[in-house]
Amino acid sequence: MEAVTDPSVGDALAARAARVRDAMQQVGVDALLLSLGADLPWLTGYTAMPLERLTMLVLPADGDATLVVPGLEAPRVAEHPGLFSVLPWAETDDPVAIVAGLVGRRVTLGISDRCWATFLLQLQARLPEASWLAASTVTSPIRAVKDAAEIAALRRAGAAADRVAAQLVAGEIPLIGRTEAEVSADIGRRLRAEGHDKVNFAIVGSGPNSASPHHEAGRRVIGAGESVVCDFGGTMAGYCSDITRTVWTGGAGPASQFRDLYAVLQAAQAAAVDGATVGTPCEDVDGIARRIISDGGYGDAFIHRTGHGIGLEEHEDPYLVGGNCTALVPGHAFSIEPGIYLAGEYGARIEDIVVAADAGPDALNAVDHDLAVVDA
Amino acid sequence: MEAVTDPSVGDALAARAARVRDAMQQVGVDALLLSLGADLPWLTGYTAMPLERLTMLVLPADGDATLVVPGLEAPRVAEHPGLFSVLPWAETDDPVAIVAGLVGRRVTLGISDRCWATFLLQLQARLPEASWLAASTVTSPIRAVKDAAEIAALRRAGAAADRVAAQLVAGEIPLIGRTEAEVSADIGRRLRAEGHDKVNFAIVGSGPNSASPHHEAGRRVIGAGESVVCDFGGTMAGYCSDITRTVWTGGAGPASQFRDLYAVLQAAQAAAVDGATVGTPCEDVDGIARRIISDGGYGDAFIHRTGHGIGLEEHEDPYLVGGNCTALVPGHAFSIEPGIYLAGEYGARIEDIVVAADAGPDALNAVDHDLAVVDA
Numbered sequence: 012m013e014a015v016t017d018p019s020v021g022d023a024l025a026a027r028a029a030r031v032r033d034a035m036q037q038v039g040v041d042a043l044l045l046s047l048g049a050d051l052p053w054l055t056g057y058t059a060m061p062l063e064r065l066t067m068l069v070l071p072a073d074g075d076a077t078l079v080v081p082g083l084e085a086p087r088v089a090e091h092p093g094l095f096s097v098l099p100w101a102e103t104d105d106p107v108a109i110v111a112g113l114v115g116r117r118v119t120l121g122i123s124d125r126c127w128a129t130f131l132l133q134l135q136a137r138l139p140e141a142s143w144l145a146a147s148t149v150t151s152p153i154r155a156v157k158d159a160a161e162i163a164a165l166r167r168a169g170a171a172a173d174r175v176a177a178q179l180v181a182g183e184i185p186l187i188g189r190t191e192a193e194v195s196a197d198i199g200r201r202l203r204a205e206g207h208d209k210v211n212f213a214i215v216g217s218g219p220n221s222a223s224p225h226h227e228a229g230r231r232v233i234g235a236g237e238s239v240v241c242d243f244g245g246t247m248a249g250y251c252s253d254i255t256r257t258v259w260t261g262g263a264g265p266a267s268q269f270r271d272l273y274a275v276l277q278a279a280q281a282a283a284v285d286g287a288t289v290g291t292p293c294e295d296v297d298g299i300a301r302r303i304i305s306d307g308g309y310g311d312a313f314i315h316r317t318g319h320g321i322g323l324e325e326h327e328d329p330y331l332v333g334g335n336c337t338a339l340v341p342g343h344a345f346s347i348e349p350g351i352y353l354a355g356e357y358g359a360r361i362e363d364i365v366v367a368a369d370a371g372p373d374a375l376n377a378v379d380h381d382l383a384v385v386d387a
Numbered sequence: 388m389e390a391v392t393d394p395s396v397g398d399a400l401a402a403r404a405a406r407v408r409d410a411m412q413q414v415g416v417d418a419l420l421l422s423l424g425a426d427l428p429w430l431t432g433y434t435a436m437p438l439e440r441l442t443m444l445v446l447p448a449d450g451d452a453t454l455v456v457p458g459l460e461a462p463r464v465a466e467h468p469g470l471f472s473v474l475p476w477a478e479t480d481d482p483v484a485i486v487a488g489l490v491g492r493r494v495t496l497g498i499s500d501r502c503w504a505t506f507l508l509q510l511q512a513r514l515p516e517a518s519w520l521a522a523s524t525v526t527s528p529i530r531a532v533k534d535a536a537e538i539a540a541l542r543r544a545g546a547a548a549d550r551v552a553a554q555l556v557a558g559e560i561p562l563i564g565r566t567e568a569e570v571s572a573d574i575g576r577r578l579r580a581e582g583h584d585k586v587n588f589a590i591v592g593s594g595p596n597s598a599s600p601h602h603e604a605g606r607r608v609i610g611a612g613e614s615v616v617c618d619f620g621g622t623m624a625g626y627c628s629d630i631t632r633t634v635w636t637g638g639a640g641p642a643s644q645f646r647d648l649y650a651v652l653q654a655a656q657a658a659a660v661d662g663a664t665v666g667t668p669c670e671d672v673d674g675i676a677r678r679i680i681s682d683g684g685y686g687d688a689f690i691h692r693t694g695h696g697i698g699l700e701e702h703e704d705p706y707l708v709g710g711n712c713t714a715l716v717p718g719h720a721f722s723i724e725p726g727i728y729l730a731g732e733y734g735a736r737i738e739d740i741v742v743a744a745d746a747g748p749d750a751l752n753a754v755d756h757d758l759a760v761v762d763a
Contacts, residue, residue: 225460226462314459
């Protein structure tokens with residue numbers, strides 16, 4: 012972590028903390044205990060290390076915030092005066108006892124969704140009177156609505172991912188004769204070259220593996236005449252990208268069934284993007300894609316939701332899934348990524364990131380959606 | 388995940404499961420609920436994705452194990468007949484309800500230490516009669532003692548990290564004039580080139596940043612006449628490496644105080660390695676290093692424990708820290724990594740991985756421990 016010298020950063024964080032305190036009052040939460048996940052960096056600029064030494068911000072509704080941090084990591088913390096104080100603990104201290112002491116008699120506590128279960132269990136043992144809920148109950152409705160600076164950051168990350176996807180559909184990333192893992196590593200290098208600080212994932216599923224939505228790129232050598240699903244993203248200045256394009260290897264082109272499947276998918280994805288308007292419930296956007304794919308005869312082969320929110324985390328609220336009645340508001344940022352998967356044969360997925368806006372859905376990815384046949 | 392075709396892998400996993408079931412009986416745990424972290428891959432060969440869709444193995448002491456997995460990830464699961472069955476859930480299912488149904492009337496439940504808190508809270512709400520503990524209570528004493536195949540895997544990973552560290556101390560990795568982040572990325576590339584599947588971290592702390600033990604490699608340009616702490620590791624065939632060497636940039640060589648500091652550190656690290664014998668309590672190994680550093684006048688500047696266990700996870704039991712009375716047994720694998728840090732000036736750390744063995748401490752790293760002065 013570099014020291015933050017721009018005082019406006021501290022102001023922005025303080026404004027977020029004020030909104031969170033308001034939400035805590037409304038929800039009736041006495042203190043937030045923030046550790047792993049995006050809430051902590053969103054509020055403080057500091058990211059906890061995902062290790063066995065506890066880092067936890069104690070943010071009471073009625074008092075000052077304190078960041079409990081391992082002593083050896085304290086030099087990494089860029090302080091923002093007035094926002095929180097830093098309380099380092101030594102190697103033989105019990106950080107859970109320190110957190111419990113800061114919590115005191117407060118009883119309704121919100122803990123980071125991604126905090127390790129072992130720390131929650133230790134805190135529950137120390138604070139037997141407390142009742143617990145996920146911190147996202149307070150933070151997620153706020154974090155899900157991106158401000159202008161956040162949308163700009165997502166747009167930059169999306170444009171960088173687009174440049175790699177454009178190389179893919181143009182046949183500039185060799186596929187035939189390479190393993191999925193080699194192509195995955197190549198995509199990762201290109202994401203970094205285009206400005207990403209970190210590669211979060213680069214799924215490359217070829218042939219029958221393209222029918223496995225979360226396939227881990229492996230030792231399979233990509234052949235000619237195959238579907239290749241490439242779904243990749245990373246982090247750029249803290250914000251995430253996520254894009255999927257499916258290409259077909261080989262000049263003879265895909266079988267007619269795959270062309271049909273892809274046409275249905277492309278229509279569904281485009282319609283869902285168009286339908287992601289302000290005021291539309293998330294589940295209705297999912298329904299748009301699902302109906303077109305079902306009408307096309309592939310309903311059983313669309314085995315996942317249509318999309319997920321994106322921001323500091325790759326997956327966050329709002330989720331475009333049946334049962335989620337949340338209506339889209341300006342600033343909601345999410346993926347639209349239907350897929351069709353025929354087990355043992357092939358699959359396809361198309362994904363863009365979209366921001367809901369009063370002027371209509373604002374797609375952050377623009378790479379051609381037509382089926383690319385690549386000869387490389 | 389590649390399909391596992393070697394049947395002996397299934398046998399090895401089944402043997403681990405049998406030992407875990409024995410330990411569950413002894414501890415009095417009715418079921419383990421395994422999600423994120425190393426317990427699940429150690430027992431099943433399958434690693435849960437760290438995402439909002441719950442993956443959880445329900446392993447009852449008295450019945451068959453079931454892996455509850457998101458439907459879209461089910462194609463990734465390599466099944467081992469007899470070890471566990473797979474229960475995929477659809478996007479609009481509630482996986483917590485499915486897990487609770489499998490738990491049934493069992494009351495003492497062990498949950499993965501690294502499972503997200505939000506899932507534990509949901510499970511607690513569904514299973515109000517249950518009492519909870521960390522799964523590591525059962526698994527960690529078993530996992531901490533590595534078998535011959537695991538030690539061989541750690542040795543291979545250590546040798547690969549050694550080859551990169553040898554390049555560092557030989558001056559083959561350019562430092563002067565590059566940013567810490569550039570050197571970190573270079574070290575990462577070299578770890579991959581030497582056989583690592585994944586780079587877990589590559590700390591590069593130069594000048595005053597070398598006094599920050601968990602410094603994140605940043606934009607600082609490394610100059611001549613500076614201490615540079617390089618602490619890096621990755622994963623190779625599932626097992627982790629972790630090594631630290633500190634070098635000095637520039638031919639004139641370090642100031643006499645740094646030479647003194649380094650000599651004390653080197654003596655402390657070597658003595659702690661030599662003292663890590665079978666039967667020695669973990670805290671005594673820490674004490675060996677701490678006493679030498681204190682006697683050398685730097686006691687307040689050694690601000691962290693002496694080491695951590697290593698295996699499928701970078702940090703796991705046993706921890707070499709004050710208060711840990713666990714006696715070393717053959718097969719315990721851990722780091723020995725004292726450090727001395729003078730805030731605002733410089734710091735140094737030396738780290739090797741060591742396996743406790745009847746024949747004496749078995750160091751998996753062998754790169755020269757003398758202070759290297761590199762001119763590159």
